[in-house]
Amino acid sequence: MNNKRNYEYLLSDLSSLKGVGEKTKNILKKKNINNLFDLLWKLPKSYTDRSLSSKIKNLKIGETQTITIVPEKYNFPRIRKLPNKVLCYDETGKIECVFFNSYEGYVKKILPLGKEITVSGKIGYFKNKYQITNPKYVSEDSSLIKQVHNKYSLTDGISEKTYNKILNQIIENLPNFNEWHSKNIIAKFQNISWNNSIKELHKYENIGNYKSNFYKRLAFDEIFSTFLVNSEIRKKIKKIKKKNKIINYDIQNSIIKKLDFSLTNDQIKSLNEINKDLTSTSKMFRLLQGDVGSGKTIVSILAAINTVNSGFQVAVMAPTEILARQHYNLAKKILPKNFNIKLISGKSEPKVKKEILKNLEENKINIIFGTHAIFQTKVSFNKLGLIIIDEQHKFGVNQRKKLSDKGGIDCDVLLMTATPIPRTLTMTIYGDMDISIIREKPKNRKPIKTYSKLESKIEDVLKFIKNEIKLGNQIFWVCPLIEESKKLDHSSAVRKFEYLKKKFPNQVCLLHGKTNNEEKNKLLNNFLKNKFKILVSTTIIEVGIDFPNANVIVIENANKFGLSQLHQLRGRVGRGNKNSTCILMFKSNLSDNAKKRINILKDTNDGFLISEEDMKLRGFGDILGFKQSGIKNFKLADPIHNNDLFLLAETEIRRIEKNNEDIKKFKPLIKLYDRADVINDIA
Numbered sequence: 281m282n283n284k285r286n287y288e289y290l291l292s293d294l295s296s297l298k299g300v301g302e303k304t305k306n307i308l309k310k311k312n313i314n315n316l317f318d319l320l321w322k323l324p325k326s327y328t329d330r331s332l333s334s335k336i337k338n339l340k341i342g343e344t345q346t347i348t349i350v351p352e353k354y355n356f357p358r359i360r361k362l363p364n365k366v367l368c369y370d371e372t373g374k375i376e377c378v379f380f381n382s383y384e385g386y387v388k389k390i391l392p393l394g395k396e397i398t399v400s401g402k403i404g405y406f407k408n409k410y411q412i413t414n415p416k417y418v419s420e421d422s423s424l425i426k427q428v429h430n431k432y433s434l435t436d437g438i439s440e441k442t443y444n445k446i447l448n449q450i451i452e453n454l455p456n457f458n459e460w461h462s463k464n465i466i467a468k469f470q471n472i473s474w475n476n477s478i479k480e481l482h483k484y485e486n487i488g489n490y491k492s493n494f495y496k497r498l499a500f501d502e503i504f505s506t507f508l509v510n511s512e513i514r515k516k517i518k519k520i521k522k523k524n525k526i527i528n529y530d531i532q533n534s535i536i537k538k539l540d541f542s543l544t545n546d547q548i549k550s551l552n553e554i555n556k557d558l559t560s561t562s563k564m565f566r567l568l569q570g571d572v573g574s575g576k577t578i579v580s581i582l583a584a585i586n587t588v589n590s591g592f593q594v595a596v597m598a599p600t601e602i603l604a605r606q607h608y609n610l611a612k613k614i615l616p617k618n619f620n621i622k623l624i625s626g627k628s629e630p631k632v633k634k635e636i637l638k639n640l641e642e643n644k645i646n647i648i649f650g651t652h653a654i655f656q657t658k659v660s661f662n663k664l665g666l667i668i669i670d671e672q673h674k675f676g677v678n679q680r681k682k683l684s685d686k687g688g689i690d691c692d693v694l695l696m697t698a699t700p701i702p703r704t705l706t707m708t709i710y711g712d713m714d715i716s717i718i719r720e721k722p723k724n725r726k727p728i729k730t731y732s733k734l735e736s737k738i739e740d741v742l743k744f745i746k747n748e749i750k751l752g753n754q755i756f757w758v759c760p761l762i763e764e765s766k767k768l769d770h771s772s773a774v775r776k777f778e779y780l781k782k783k784f785p786n787q788v789c790l791l792h793g794k795t796n797n798e799e800k801n802k803l804l805n806n807f808l809k810n811k812f813k814i815l816v817s818t819t820i821i822e823v824g825i826d827f828p829n830a831n832v833i834v835i836e837n838a839n840k841f842g843l844s845q846l847h848q849l850r851g852r853v854g855r856g857n858k859n860s861t862c863i864l865m866f867k868s869n870l871s872d873n874a875k876k877r878i879n880i881l882k883d884t885n886d887g888f889l890i891s892e893e894d895m896k897l898r899g900f901g902d903i904l905g906f907k908q909s910g911i912k913n914f915k916l917a918d919p920i921h922n923n924d925l926f927l928l929a930e931t932e933i934r935r936i937e938k939n940n941e942d943i944k945k946f947k948p949l950i951k952l953y954d955r956a957d958v959i960n961d962i963a
């Protein structure tokens with residue numbers, strides 16, 4: 281019977297388990313546990329050893345102990361609030377079982393007079409008598425009690441007993457899978473099977489044994505399946521044959537020559553990688569990853585130019601209008617005169633919009649700039665060859681795949697993100713894409729001087745700012761972001777705004793969570809045009825906007841932010857060639873640990889390095905909102921502690937890709953673990 285079970289058994293509904301009724305099922309569903317497989321990751325947190333029994337005279341008060349006793353006398357008081365009691369004995373003494381809020385019938389049933397019953401529970405002592413209050417482990421069959429019982433972090437409404445019962449049921453009935461991994465891989469885990477790994481995982485003596493072969497094997501399965509799904513998506517996209525672009529390098533290079541800076545090595549390398557994709561007959565699906573200010577835009581614009589020169593249209597999308605406009609302006613500055621480029625915005629007159637749409641359809645517009653809404657309205661392109669999407673890191677793998685389908689067969693896709701993340705996370709989140717990385721900052725950048733300051737020294741900060749304003753510079757002032765309370769955020773920003781306004785009349789503006797989009801655009805535009813000197817804000821201003829004239833950022837209550845976040849905030853300044861400053865303000869003296877963190881920021885401006893440190897300090901879920909990114913969290917695998925397993929999985933995937941290995945044997949693995957729900961049609 282067991283041998284016939286396959287992965288489908290583990291994906292079956294919870295009600296197929298004995299002891300799980302509608303009520304339990306619904307409680308578990310609320311916890312996102314929908315099938316037997318999900319339950320397998322409900323691990324014991326600790327355990328209670330009830331296996332050894334004691335005699336009454338040897339009982340230790342305050343400890344959980346197991347005894348075999350005989351009920352002698354019931355004491356069921358008529359007064360409601362008083363507990364029902366059962367006096368019991370063994371050959372060495374007496375003990376009372378005490379039941380609050382119980383029915384007589386129930387008590388009589390579990391503790392029948394004159395029978396030997398095994399009871400386990402915490403021993404109390406009251407009025408010269410041993411007591412067990414509300415014992416839950418009671419049975420005539422001592423073997424059911426005399427065990428080690430696993431303890432789970434309890435979900436309201438489900439008892440420890442139920443957890444033990446249903447988990448034992450699943451574990452006893454695990455399907456016998458054929459090993460899906462290669463010999464080489466499985467040898468790294470002392471050849472332990474998936475099945476046995478699960479069994480080991482649930483043994484109380486193995487709680488917290490993260491270094492064991494079974495734990496690592498299971499973590500590896502999880503990582504590997506994620507990478508395998510990514511790899512399948514990438515393969516599918518790569519299989520799409522497109523019409524290749526032909527690049528006019530003379531034009532490209534003459535434009536590069538005219539720039540008032542020279543490209544960094546990483547920019548050139550990324551551009552070459554993109555060009556190679558454009559000229560290939562497989563569809564491009566590439567991510568350009570680089571810190572804020574690393575100069576991704578110019579690389580993407582050059583790719584756009586190359587695409588247009590090859591006879592195609594390009595769509596450039598940014599998350600906000602103001603950002604779309606900056607890209608548009610940059611393009612206008614450097615593009616050959618014969619290019620027709622347009623910006624489509626929410627504010628465009630219907631007439632203008634209509635005209636743009638018509639021209640797009642007739643291939644009279646070469647590059648269209650806009651927000652992500654470009655694709656939400658009904659736009660039909662004549663010959664779309666490249667989609668460029670800026671500053672996204674909140675797309676899940678599903679959304680990306682849809683996007684790559686949207687542009688049509690001949691359309692390449694280039695995504696850009698200014699969120700440097702640790703390599704293990706990049707492999708997990710963007711494994712479906714090819715990746716170009718700009719790590720090197722433009723040479724003219726001066727390091728951002730980073731200071732920490734106690735809030736009580738605010739006068740020093742004001743003095744500093746005054747001087748900067750005198751020099752014609754602008755300042756960002758970021759107020760504490762207290763996630764738990766939007767209201768508090770708001771009021772603290774307003775208060776700071778009022779305070780600064782008094783010190784700097786007519787020079788301060790405020791941007792907060794309640795500012796609507798239109799107002800926000802207006803405000804940011806005014807700030808860009810230098811109409812205000814200080815911008816007080818709570819919300820994170822779009823990381824991509826270039827404010828070349830702002831060179832100071834003050835971050836209040838800086839300990840509320842993670843390192844990566846502080847780095848991103850800091851990245852809003854220091855984009856031009858001015859000296860720039862980041863002042864981190866704190867309410868009280870820093871602990872040694874906090875000092876260590878802040879020193880990392882002071883020491884380096886490398887976002888990738890900072891994100892690695894941040895992940896070590898805070899775990900990966902917290903890094904820049906990846907929790908909301910649509911990637912599901914791993915159940916066991918940990919990008920920090922299992923770094924080696926991520927690398928191993930990557931190597932194995934490359935090997936499988938290279939040998940063009942049939943992945944049918946991984947079917948159960950993918951079916952069980954598919955975290956992206958994208959592969960439905962394997963085998």
Ligand code: ADP
Binds near residue numbers: 544575698826
């Ligand atoms: P991001 O990678 O954050 O999108 P941008 O593309 O907005 O960065 O570039 C930030 C600024 O740096 C822009 O003003 C841009 O013109 C400038 N820049 C880009 N590349 C270089 C370079 N190689 N040398 C000097 N400045 C550069």
Ligand code: MG
Binds near residue numbers: 670698824825
């Ligand atoms: Mg940018």
